[in-house]
Amino acid sequence: xxxxxxxxxxxxxxxxxxxxxxxxxxxxxxxxxxxxxxxxxxxxxxxxxxxxxxxxxxxxxxxxxxxxxxxxxxxxxxxxxxxxxxxxxxxxxxxxxxxxxxxx
Amino acid sequence: xxxxxxxxxxxxxxxxxxxxxxxxxxxxxxxxxxxxxxxxxxxxxxxxxxxxxxxxxxxxxxxxxxxxxxxxxxxxxxxxxxxxxxxxxxxxxxxxxxxxxxxxxxxxxxxxxxxxxxxxxxxxxxxxxxxxxxxxxxxxxxxxxxxxxxxxxxxxxxxxxxxxxxxxxxxxxxxxxxxxxxxxxxxxxxxxxxxxxxxxxxxxxxxxxxxxxxxxxxxxxxxxxxxxxxxxxxxxxxxxxxxxxxxxxxxxxxxxxxxxxxxxxxxxxxxxxxxxxxxxxxxxxxxxxxxxxxxxxxxxxxxxxxxxxxxxxxxxxxxxxxxxxxxxxxxxxxxxxxxxxxxxxxxxxxxxxxxxxxxxxxxxxxxxxxxxxxxxxxxxxxxxxxxxxxxxxxxxxxxxxxxxxxxxxxxxxxxxxx
Numbered sequence: 001x002x003x004x005x006x007x008x009x010x011x012x013x014x015x016x017x018x019x020x021x022x023x024x025x026x027x028x029x030x031x032x033x034x035x036x037x038x039x040x041x042x043x044x045x046x047x048x049x050x051x052x053x054x055x056x057x058x059x060x061x062x063x064x065x066x067x068x069x070x071x072x073x074x075x076x077x078x079x080x081x082x083x084x085x086x087x088x089x090x091x092x093x094x095x096x097x098x099x100x101x102x103x104x
Numbered sequence: 105x106x107x108x109x110x111x112x113x114x115x116x117x118x119x120x121x122x123x124x125x126x127x128x129x130x131x132x133x134x135x136x137x138x139x140x141x142x143x144x145x146x147x148x149x150x151x152x153x154x155x156x157x158x159x160x161x162x163x164x165x166x167x168x169x170x171x172x173x174x175x176x177x178x179x180x181x182x183x184x185x186x187x188x189x190x191x192x193x194x195x196x197x198x199x200x201x202x203x204x205x206x207x208x209x210x211x212x213x214x215x216x217x218x219x220x221x222x223x224x225x226x227x228x229x230x231x232x233x234x235x236x237x238x239x240x241x242x243x244x245x246x247x248x249x250x251x252x253x254x255x256x257x258x259x260x261x262x263x264x265x266x267x268x269x270x271x272x273x274x275x276x277x278x279x280x281x282x283x284x285x286x287x288x289x290x291x292x293x294x295x296x297x298x299x300x301x302x303x304x305x306x307x308x309x310x311x312x313x314x315x316x317x318x319x320x321x322x323x324x325x326x327x328x329x330x331x332x333x334x335x336x337x338x339x340x341x342x343x344x345x346x347x348x349x350x351x352x353x354x355x356x357x358x359x360x361x362x363x364x365x366x367x368x369x370x371x372x373x374x375x376x377x378x379x380x381x382x383x384x385x386x387x388x389x390x391x392x393x394x395x396x397x398x399x400x401x402x403x404x405x406x407x408x409x410x411x412x413x414x415x416x417x418x419x420x421x422x423x424x425x426x427x428x429x430x431x432x433x434x435x436x437x438x439x440x441x442x443x444x445x446x447x448x449x450x451x452x453x454x455x456x457x458x459x460x461x462x463x464x465x466x467x468x469x470x471x472x473x474x475x476x477x478x479x480x481x482x483x484x485x486x487x488x489x490x491x492x493x494x495x496x497x498x499x500x501x502x503x504x505x506x507x508x509x510x511x512x513x514x515x516x517x518x519x520x521x522x
Contacts, residue, residue: 059379061403065332066266070374077334080344086304086330101268101308101403 007032018093022056025096033094045082045094048074052095062092062100110139111426114197114207116187118144118172120152120499121397121411122213127501128419130177133426141181141205143197147172150242151494153408153487156274156444158245159252160285167491169242175499187214190369192390208392209426212366212378215398216270216406218244220358223265225336235339236354239278240270251353252285257294258352260286263341264301265333265359267308268375270398270406273453275299275357276306276316277444282355283323284446300328300341300349309460311518312453315477319445360406362399377401382457383434385418394418403457404437412498413438416508438510440466442487450483452476456510462517467506469514476515 004013011024019025019033030049034041041049051072055063065088069076076087083090092099113129115122126142133140154168176182185199196206218240220227226236237251238244262279269275279299286292299306299320306316306327320327334344341349362376371378371389378395379388382402387393395401396418397411404410414435421431437457444450452474453461465472473482497504 064374067374076332076344080332085345089304 006036014098016099018098019096020098022096025053029096030094033096037090037093039083039090039094041094042082044078048072048079048082048091049095052091052097056095056097062095062097064088064100111137111208112139112141112206113209113211114205115140115142115211115213116190116197117212117214117397117399118142118146118149118176118182119213119215119397120408121215121399121415122211123149123175123499124412124415124501125211125213125396125418126180127177127499128415129422130179131501132419132423135179139181140179141183141207142176143183143185143187143199143205144172145184145186147184149175149499151491152240152270153494154491155239155242155245156277156281158242159239159248159278160281161249165242165246170495175495177500187363187365188368189365190371190393192369192371192393195392209422210390210393212371212393212395212399213397214363214366216268216360216362216375216377218358219361220356222359222361223333223336225338226356226358229336229338231336231339231354235352236336236356238356238358240274240357248355252282255291255295255353257291259296259298259350260353261298261300261341261349261351261355263299263331263333263349263354263356264303265357266302268406269357269360271441272308272405272407273316273441273443275301275355276320278355279320279325280323280446281444283325297323297325298328298349298351299325300331300333302330302332304329309455311463312455312461312477315451316443319479323446360398366399373401375401382437384421384431385414385435386431394422402435402437405439405441407439407441408494408498409441410437410439412504413508415501436509438508442483442490444484444487445479448484449479449481450487451479452483452486454510454515459510459512459515462515464515466514 002013012020014020052063065076068074079087088100115126126140148169149172151168154163157163188198188200190197196204198204218238233247237248239248262275264275286295305313307313331343333341335342339351366372366376378400380395380400385394398406417433417435421433425431440454442450442452454466455461463477466474466476474486
């Protein structure tokens with residue numbers, strides 16, 4: 001499994017750069033990952049990221065956009081504004097989680 | 105002599121998965137010990153893969169519909185009724201007419217249903233079954249056949265609302281078949297054919313996506329990727345990020361959701377799918393409840409082939425589990441699908457949780473007769489022959505000479521390629 005260095009830290013990633021070890025992520029790393037894809041994090045971003053992390057810890061799978069809106073209470077429209085064009089993929093990337101199924 | 109009480113296996117839904125389950129298990133579970141009951145509201149069973157060909161006149165309606173009762177094995181009790189609610193803590197199911205059915209083990213096999221009501225403006229915008237059609241229902245496919253006959257060119261948009269959906273390759277097949285159909289009728293030059301998908305490409309898996317994507321390009325079918333519809337505004341699709349796709353004829357795949365009773369019973373996720381262990385299909389919340397076929401949340405294609413391979417594993421597991429032994433079979437997510445590409449040809453894809461569709465031969469390595477990820481007439485004939493297999497081999501629960509688990513034999517892994 002490839003290893004890369006982000007913000008001076010060594011992390012495991014897949015071939016598209018998604019983190020593969022849940023515990024290697026922390027909020028500081030999220031800032032770096034977001035900056036790498038041109039997003040400056042606000043509290044609104046962090047709310048979505050926190051939901052995705054917490055939901056993954058219970059479900060063992062990355063939440064779909066539908067789940068983030070129906071269970072996490074963040075409207076899909078807002079997710080598209082926060083993470084333009086490919087919100088499911090970008091959100092998972094910043095949250096250090098695998099891409100959700102059906103989002104390949 | 106002490107006589108143990110009869111135990112009851114209750115199956116909800118006599119579709120593809122439910123019918124296979126009761127027919128297989130009736131042979132495996134002694135009639136003196138086990139009562140098997142299946143609940144189904146409809147008195148007809150539909151061969152759903154046939155819906156794809158109905159709009160193009162490929163099947164006559166009677167070839168895809170049969171009465172339910174003769175498809176259910178002797179010794180299985182068929183109850184006509186709608187499920188009201190599952191009381192999983194009390195091991196019973198109430199029907200909407202007030203009847204109560206207690207169970208020892210429950211199998212939920214009520215599938216998913218297209219829900220055009222879930223997208224604002226789709227069902228209620230005044231264009232449903234006028235300019236907007238689905239082909240995942242019998243009525244929708246027949247109505248679409250008439251609309252295609254009337255179609256004289258313009259913008260034909262094939263659209264997926266969101267995933268997961270039943271048979272995720274069917275919308276692609278529809279686009280390929282529509283292209284061929286319009287060429288035959290001399291209308292292709294007057295038609296813009298658009299494929300709007302929430303995915304970033306033609307399919308969920310990279311190698312198949314590249315192959316199927318180039319087939320769309322070859323046919324001058326324009327792909328609108330990453331398109332997640334928010335609403336239908338008259339005869340325009342509008343996405344959450346404010347992109348608009350106008351249409352003269354829209355062939356959409358509405359949001360697919362599990363049965364409403366699953367939600368009422370507190371057994372479902374946000375799409376009313378039942379969360380299960382992906383290898384045993386046992387509910388994650390109740391140790392005597394399974395969900396098979398499209399009704400569960402396993403990360404596979406929702407397809408009859410998945411139901412078939414999963415039921416093979418489940419039947420062995422269930423016999424052991426009900427006898428107090430551990431379930432040793434592990435479902436691997438195996439799926440295979442024929443993909444119609446138009447002009448009497450088709451592709452075949454074969455894959456599972458871990459291995460994406462690859463080129464090669466199936467089921468016999470090097471021999472086939474089917475060709476994986478390559479379009480060929482033999483695959484098309486295989487697809488047509490499959491309808492007979494469905495009614496006569498699969499539903500009765502007779503063994504099909506295909507292993508339940510996916511095999512790498514006959515497949516070319518990406519590293520083998522030049």
